[in-house]
Amino acid sequence: MTAPVNFLSSVWTIAIYTWREGIRKKVLIGFLILSILVLFGAQFMTAFLTVPRSAGELETSIDVQLKMVKDICVTVISIFGALIAIFISASVVPSEIENKVVYTVLSKPIRRFQYLIGKFLGVQFIIIVNLALMAGLFFVALWVKEGVLPTLLLWSALLTYFEFLIVSSFTFAVSCACTSAVVPTILGLFIYITGNLTEYLKDVERRSGQTALWLDEWTGKLARWLYLTLPNLKHFSLKTQILFLEPNDPPRDVQMMALVIYALVYALAGYIIAYWVFRRREM
Template identity: 25%
Template sequence: MLEQLLNLAEIRSQLLAPRIDWTWTWLTVFGLMIGLIAISYGTRPGVIARATTKEAIRQPLFLLLLVLSALVLIVNSIVPFFTFEDEGKMLTECGLATLLIAGALLAVWTAGTSITSEIEGKTAMTLLSKPIDRRQFLFGKYIGILQAVIWMFLILTLLFAVLTFFKVGYDQKEQSLDQTPLWQWIRISDIELPVPHPDRMSVVGSILPGIALTFMQVAVLGAISVTVATRLPMVMNLVICFAVFVVGNLTEIIVNSSVEGQANESVIFTARLISMVVPSLSAFNISSAVATGRVVPQDYLGLSLVYASAYIGAMLLLGFLLFEDRDLA
């Protein structure tokens, strides 16, 4: 695992180059959405997933996080960061951080209220008395939480894209440059139609890989939260997920420091243990690419998706084992 993390860091430094092809990326996103729809409406866990999604969206926390995140995005697009030519990059970094915090809070809180509360309130026995086993119950809960996060991300991503679209001209005005027009007129059958200017849309497109990686990080934290919720109360769930979030974003630094700094055996052992247990959430962080104005190619997105899927699968399998012999009576 230590060598894999080092290789992932090396691959990331090589892949963060100014080149990108969106073909396979959009096909992957389309395939994942079709898969979620098929699970929700074509399987037994889908019944649990749809009910969990409705429950998550109806709870006050969803609306609260949505409104607060939208306000933060709007304020960040208006208030200057005093970074001269890097206002757009700072907006992107702050926007991605806002989506990450909102999505993680929604996933962890929903796992606690939806799984832990039903187990402690004995309502899970009612569901499990029907032709749904414990694994289907837990898997459906995770899919439902994931779908609620997707709805929040869709709304915030649309707002984020609109703010970024207009931020391009604002930054050009502040730098005394010629402003890129909002629209470009194209002629179709002797009719001129306005379309968003491609230069502005290219800037909007550059934030989409960061949003995808942020969603992967939230999905990993959601899987951890669902697993923890099978045994521990909500408060402990929040504490554990927060600790994983902090340590997971420092895993790469800890591993590199222990290897390159020629640390003693105890430090190296601790670094290896952390890298084996805690996910390397720093793999989903593209702040370095944003700071240098580079884009994230689909190669890196694919590797990150494989890594996230493998860790999510492992955590759900652990959750199945922990929930299998849990006394629900």
């Protein structure tokens, strides 16, 4: 085989192996089952919460019920999907170091960056399949309820994946320096949470400096630094549009291509950090 084919073959082998092993992780399966249960449960829960008292209220009630279902489902997909992405990204490399599989793999004619690309791709396969499962269920449920193809949901799922790509790449980078999944999981959650709150960071920066206290000034500086460094994950949410637009409307005021490039740049940065950490890591 030629060198490029060899390169790709090895990367693909590691990615598929990572995917096969990853989907068997009990925690991941637990998250997935729980999220699917909540997605189903939301349909029944909202029906009880919005019982119409008169015939006139029926139409309004159905509309409110649908909005609640959408709200719950989009939130569930986002939260459980993020948890799965963080957990799997945080654990694939440390667990292989712990069980010594990495010894047998890296003693083969494999370069460390190949190994990392394979692992990273495997993680992305897992995230994509989980997201597709959850979004697919929601898609079918909405289609049945509303009678039109909810294409807006597909755009939302696509952007949600790129949101997870950013979170997973940084979690993965941190995991390459760690011996267990605990620290990268915590940092992954930090990135996910603060990444969704970056608008507040701007607010904090704006309000700082009103007193002469050094703490006030430094809080403002820190908020500005975090705002500039952390990805703004709020851009990837189409939740409001899913709630208030028609299900088959195209997304509005969203620069899809710009967001994809934005996510890819962050993911590349994450991978570069991962490789930089891992290339001289002692096993």
